[in-house]
Amino acid sequence: QAVVTQEPSLTVSPGETVTLTCGSNTGPVTSGHIPCWFQQKPGQAPRTLIYDTTNTHSWTPARFSGSLLGGKAALTLLGAQPEDEADYYCVLSFSGTVIFGGGTKLTVL
Amino acid sequence: EVQLVQSGAGVKKPGESLKISCQGSGYDFSTYWITWVRQLPGKGLEWMGTIDPSDSYTKYSPSFQGHVTMSTDRSITTAYLHWSSLKAADTAFYYCARHPTMLRPEFDYWGQGTLVTVSS
Numbered sequence: 001q002a003v004v005t006q007e008p009s010l011t012v013s014p015g016e017t018v019t020l021t022c023g024s025n026t027g028p029v030t031s032g033h034i035p036c037w038f039q040q041k042p043g044q045a046p047r048t049l050i051y052d053t054t055n056t057h058s059w060t061p062a063r064f065s066g067s068l069l070g071g072k073a074a075l076t077l078l079g080a081q082p083e084d085e086a087d088y089y090c091v092l093s094f095s096g097t098v099i100f101g102g103g104t105k106l107t108v109l
Numbered sequence: 110e111v112q113l114v115q116s117g118a119g120v121k122k123p124g125e126s127l128k129i130s131c132q133g134s135g136y137d138f139s140t141y142w143i144t145w146v147r148q149l150p151g152k153g154l155e156w157m158g159t160i161d162p163s164d165s166y167t168k169y170s171p172s173f174q175g176h177v178t179m180s181t182d183r184s185i186t187t188a189y190l191h192w193s194s195l196k197a198a199d200t201a202f203y204y205c206a207r208h209p210t211m212l213r214p215e216f217d218y219w220g221q222g223t224l225v226t227v228s229s
């Protein structure tokens with residue numbers, strides 16, 4: 001079974017930019033894996049930020065964007081805010097299954 | 110307004126059965142798949158599988174196949190996750206989420222989560 005990898009933790013200063021990545025041990029991540037990104041704050045259900053690589057929902061803050069970068073899916077946060085401190089998960093679709101990454105704990109400090 | 114509302118927390122003993130629910134409202138329930146996601150205490154998200162309410166077709170993760178059963182009741186726009194014999198290792202939060210196509214994980218709306226505690 002494929003393994004989806006994310007940075008376990010990242011720290012960003014308020015107002016700075018950070019990029020989270022989502023890779024696969026099976027090879028480069030492509031748009032065919034339909035990468036999606038979710039934010040989860042303590043005690044809350046996950047919230048979808050990005051779907052199908054680059055698409056945002058009406059509730060997605062404009063400072064979040066999705067892309068493909070160096071063979072991985074990427075979530076870029078432009079101008080981090082204190083309220084962006086959370087766990088972030090990516091998910092990829094493979095033939096016959098869907099696999100979440102292990103999550104990135106983002107600290108805004 | 111689209112909503113997925115899950116049943117309340119449950120406490121069970123090992124070996125007991127349990128069925129938790131996820132009721133959709135504000136949209137045509139039959140036109141979106143429902144996926145179930147597990148989150149063990151302090152851990153990440155795990156895809157358990159998905160069900161098509163229009164015909165009850167299911168696709169399970171190999172990790173959960175045979176241990177849980179997904180079903181739906183279109184008449185009350187509700188999806189279910191059922192265990193026939195719980196284990197302590199099933200203690201976790203369980204979330205439902207809707208998406209438009211079987212293996213496209215474009216979840217938009219999520220339920221609030223159901224905490225299942227299995228303890229003797």
